[in-house]
Amino acid sequence: MTQTLDHKSTLSRLAIDCRGVTKTYGKGESEVVALRGVDIQIGMGELLMLVGPSGCGKTTLISVIAGILDRDGGHCEVFGRDYMKMSSRERTRWRGEMIGFVFQSFNLLPTLTAAENVSVPLLINGMKRSKAVAKAKDVLARVGLGERSKSLPSQLSGGQQQRVAIARALVHEPKLIVCDEPTSALDHDTGHKVMDLFKQVAVGEDRALVVVTHDQRIFSFADRIARMDDGHIESIQDKKDVSTNLHE
Ligand SMILES: Nc1ncnc2c1ncn2[C@@H]1O[C@H](COP(=O)(O)OP(=O)(O)OP(=O)(O)O)[C@@H](O)[C@H]1O
Numbered sequence: 154m155t156q157t158l159d160h161k162s163t164l165s166r167l168a169i170d171c172r173g174v175t176k177t178y179g180k181g182e183s184e185v186v187a188l189r190g191v192d193i194q195i196g197m198g199e200l201l202m203l204v205g206p207s208g209c210g211k212t213t214l215i216s217v218i219a220g221i222l223d224r225d226g227g228h229c230e231v232f233g234r235d236y237m238k239m240s241s242r243e244r245t246r247w248r249g250e251m252i253g254f255v256f257q258s259f260n261l262l263p264t265l266t267a268a269e270n271v272s273v274p275l276l277i278n279g280m281k282r283s284k285a286v287a288k289a290k291d292v293l294a295r296v297g298l299g300e301r302s303k304s305l306p307s308q309l310s311g312g313q314q315q316r317v318a319i320a321r322a323l324v325h326e327p328k329l330i331v332c333d334e335p336t337s338a339l340d341h342d343t344g345h346k347v348m349d350l351f352k353q354v355a356v357g358e359d360r361a362l363v364v365v366t367h368d369q370r371i372f373s374f375a376d377r378i379a380r381m382d383d384g385h386i387e388s389i390q391d392k393k394d395v396s397t398n399l400h401e
């Protein structure tokens with residue numbers, strides 16, 4: 154009896170529960186199997202980093218977790234919900250409130266200023282424009298871009314654009330933030346500041362953060378590091394082992 158209760162309470166604290174997740178792109182000769190049965194559980198309050206060689210399926214996996222891409226098979230629940238069981242309207246609304254995503258290529262809207270880009274998740278969630286832009290400016294200041302809120306993406310450096318993308322993922326205080334190489338264009342100090350901010354905003358009892366990265370300089374922020382290879386999770390290491398074993 155006790156065992157059953159313990160088991161249930163452990164499961165209820167999971168932010169993400171993926172079992173046997175598969176995904177194939179294309180058909181016939183152009184078919185690429187990107188995920189071959191991924192098993193990963195991520196707890197509430199956890200910062201999980203995902204590492205692995207180019208093409209091993211990292212972006213595909215986090216896109217499935219964020220509800221941007223449909224899996225082909227297996228099981229995937231995020232905060233106890235399965236995207237495949239939601240209507241497309243419900244999924245869009247739920248994702249808009251619960252998930253923040255930092256894309257590998259930033260995906261900023263080129264005709265909008267930095268502040269307007271950052272305000273998009275707030276507008277989607279129904280906030281009034283003036284309030285949304287004011288909040289976006291606050292978050293831009295927290296990533297060191299207070300002076301650049303009126304700039305267009307084309308007027309910003311790669312690292313500045315990356316910080317706009319990060320601010321956009323944080324602004325609506327989502328319960329899950331998923332980041333694809335969030336520090337790739339940042340210097341050491343800025344990368345650390347951004348990770349500190351992620352920890353403040355995104356790691357809490359009812360929250361979780363998943364970071365795909367090659368950046369060894371930020372490994373120390375992880376609670377666990379999952380290593381992927383060829384569409385699988387190959388191994389998962391706890392923080393205590395990170396400093397000794399994970400330098401690639
Ligand atoms: N839209 C797509 N159409 C077809 N194949 C794709 C598509 N997206 C990814 N792939 C393929 O799926 C596999 C996994 O790609 P994915 O982008 O998930 O890798 P990744 O681990 O994020 O790589 P990187 O470190 O280079 O970003 C690769 O072989 C890739 O070529």
Ligand SMILES: [Mg+2]
Binds near residue numbers: 211212213257
């Ligand atoms: Mg990728």
